[in-house]
Amino acid sequence: MGDESWQTHLEVENDGLMRIRKHGTMNVDAMIVSSPEHMAKSSDSRSISQLVNIASMPGVVGEAWAMADWHFGYGFPIGGVLATDVNWGEEGGSISPGGVGFDINCGVRMVALECSIDDIPNLDKLAGRLNGRIPSGGSGKGGLDITQRELDEIVTRGTNAMVDLGYAYEEDMNSIESNGMLETDNGVSERAMNRGMKALGTLGSGNHFLELQTVQSVEDNNPHNLFEGQVVCMIHSGSRGLGHQVCTDHVRTLEDKYRNRDGVWQNDEWGFEIQDRQLAAAPVFSKEGQSYLDAMNGAANFAFANRSALTHRLRQTLATEIDVETRLLYDVSHNIAKIEDHVIHGKTCTCCVHRKGATRALPGQPVLVPGDMGTGSWLLEGKEGNRAFSSSCHGAGRLLSRSQAKKQIDGKALKRELESRGIRIHANTSNIISEEAPDAYKDVDEVIGLTNSAGLTKPIARMMPLAVIKG
């Protein structure tokens, strides 16, 4: 599946970058953080077709990007970064829910414990306690009990509301992207709000996790004063059913506004033409575009609050085992669209930047890149001159589909193997261990190497897993 004519327009740009020259319906070139060797291993032509499709979106500027961990997604590839000019046309360039994804403001936070691995009296016991206190899996049971009024505050004010409710430290806000609060009038639908009532402080399933890690190595550039053997906690979760419902609501509304003419999807009202119905988009300043942005920001606030609630549980649980300071090092979003200024070909442009499975990486900003449960994770920082609208990869990237992984990998045997290497695994099912196995993912170190070579980031520290709590 997928048109492969892009192959004849593919060039090597430098060590970590490939370029697809604009051709056919494309409005701009596409860039891939990759090398010929890496492309050959990640040869999924469907996702490259998706990259070509997004380079064809109305109002796109600069280049359409695929981060080194790109793979096939809903409309947009995961690992995709797309910027549109908000001053393009009458009501601005495209904003598309498919460019953000279903798990709005899915993201990662890293909490540094001011202690070394040797200061934890019993890691097995601590991991067991965390597993008991961190709700995970599909059921969504065991989260924080909140009222409708509290949920409204959370969706409207994000982390700020969590501080007021006593579920977050005030200083946490300084270490969260956008200070953990995006502007919204809370246009989140009633149905989405109802799904949110039961979900605050729950991890979810799939690749979401809470992981105790130890710092394996630190670069000379060490702005966060980390040390080898230090214990940290990484939390990966998003907006749960609330964000999923917001995406569903707006995808439906927008997809209904397009008609197929000769294989191209068109909206006459806006004069928009898209290559795939799943790319359904509205002009940023249209009623529909603003309505999506408003609800998306509300869902993003809920996701920030969810990670705060999980951090609260982490802090409570740690206190039962050890007297230790916890410092939120940073919290990044990897599924969001934001209005930002960027210099494109020498000119400043106000853009709507979609990052779907991609992390913002402003100069000096911490970038959190979890690998897989057996390999390790990275702390990077954004680099001056990042050409990808100040963005980075968000993980290792899938190599095997979930169904392939379940077929090929014995979850129980893998759990034993990881535990023999000192990695405690608490997962609800054996299937989830197979699906999230190291062999189901690309090599995170290779992905990080490409990202650094492409000039997007520089490394700060590498972490190894100690205990993994998963759905």
Place this chain on the structure above:
DNA sequence: ATGTTC
């Protein structure tokens, strides 16, 4: 990713 097909 997801009350895993309203």
